[in-house]
Amino acid sequence: MRSFLTALQFLTRIHVVRQDNLTIEDFGRSVRCFPLVGLVLGVLSFLVGLCFVNFVGPSYLTAAVLVLLPIVLTGGIHCDGFMDAADGLFSGRERARMLEIMKDSRVGSFGAVAFGCSLLLDFALVLDLGQAPTILLIAVFLAPVLGRAAMVLAVACFPYARPEGLGKMFHDLAGRGAALSAIIVAAAVAAPWGAGALLVLVCALGGAWLFDRWAAGKLGGLTGDVYGATEKLTETLVLAAFWVLLHVPQAQMLLGGWHF
Template identity: 30%
Template sequence: MDEIKAFILSFQFMTRIPINIQIDADRNDFHRIVKYFPLVGGFIGAVASFMFFVSKNIFPREIAVTVAVASSYILTGAMHIDGFADTFDGLFSNRSRDRMLEIMRDSRLGTNGVLALVFLIILKILFLTDIKSNLIYSTLILMPLVGRFSIILAAYVSKSARGGEGLGGLIIGKISMVELILSLLFTSVIGIYFVHFTALLKLLAVSSIVTYIITKYISMRIGGMTGDTLGAVNEFAELVIAVSMYLMSAIKL
């Protein structure tokens, strides 16, 4: 698979954008697309920012922020937040490891998942609403940008809980150090346009630490990571960025 095909496939895999190009990908080479995930995240953030810009002159800021957040989920087919909800349903079911994995596969949404999903969206909207106006666009772009890098980091430091099965098994434990570094480079090159270098380092450090802790906790509970738990990592990282940007703007860290 050449790099242009890998780049296109990353958009096809991570979004619901109708790119009508047929690309044959070998399962063993699929991990090569991950380095482009941050570019996809930056694009999603740009769309969310545009939706906020369009909405803010028509509706109150709270509604404009809600439109921006909703647009990011529509663009991705809600794939990551669905995994976030499934992860909470499984981990907090107080069942055996195998049963938790079965619950995550279940398309039905349980109470734990619903509550986690509701609180996540509320917190995102509240923090984005209270962030200073000059930082809202930067935050909307940095959230999915760093969130997609966090998926790569989590997949790099873990193994598959399902023995390589499922979508997560395509990349979990298969990412090379070079691919991790390239994804970090893409994240940094885009991020530096929206916050100064020191702030970006802080954001990446905090989100990476949180990602590592969550990944190790999940791995301890179910023996590894899955596609659902990678989605959960993305959502946690996005929330961490929203909270961090709020704190940095409020207390000038």
């Protein structure tokens, strides 16, 4: 329970209990609980989405709320990493300079443009998925779970690019078992929604893995900013994968018969 509460406090604005004496080991052990934090966020997004779908209907307002809600619940921690990673990775500089740019707390033009494009794409995908409200609700439920499972894979399976840093303590203490645990939790959460959800899981985690390999090749490893970018990118991939399933007639049979 301590590890879960540590992960919840670190990744979100939801602070159930006060934890003042956390150690490096506490943070390291909390990595395994990242997908469970995603499950909490997914349930909240599902419930808010259910209310808006039933009382407001699929609309621009519903789409905006569902896109902004995860940012409010997390304090935008992953968005910050996404922007910093974009500034560094797209700078076209050498490795050392990329890492220096990513460490700068200021947001550059690449980060601002990339984040704006990401928000616009998320909004469009959520708005389109509103044509099938049940699929929309499943998508916003699964996105944070798979996003944080992808983070665990990035933490556990790729080297850390810097000799020190906040992300390094996660990498050093997570262990390979954390990756297997994340996959099991993600599969267990996705499986009840049918074959389509499992296919989305494979596509989203596979896409995140390819992004991490590309980033690690440029940086000589990953950083905390790339972990955040991985989470943000994976959530978008989940929405995009459900959009494809919804709009490809041959794939619609995989979506199941859920109705809310």
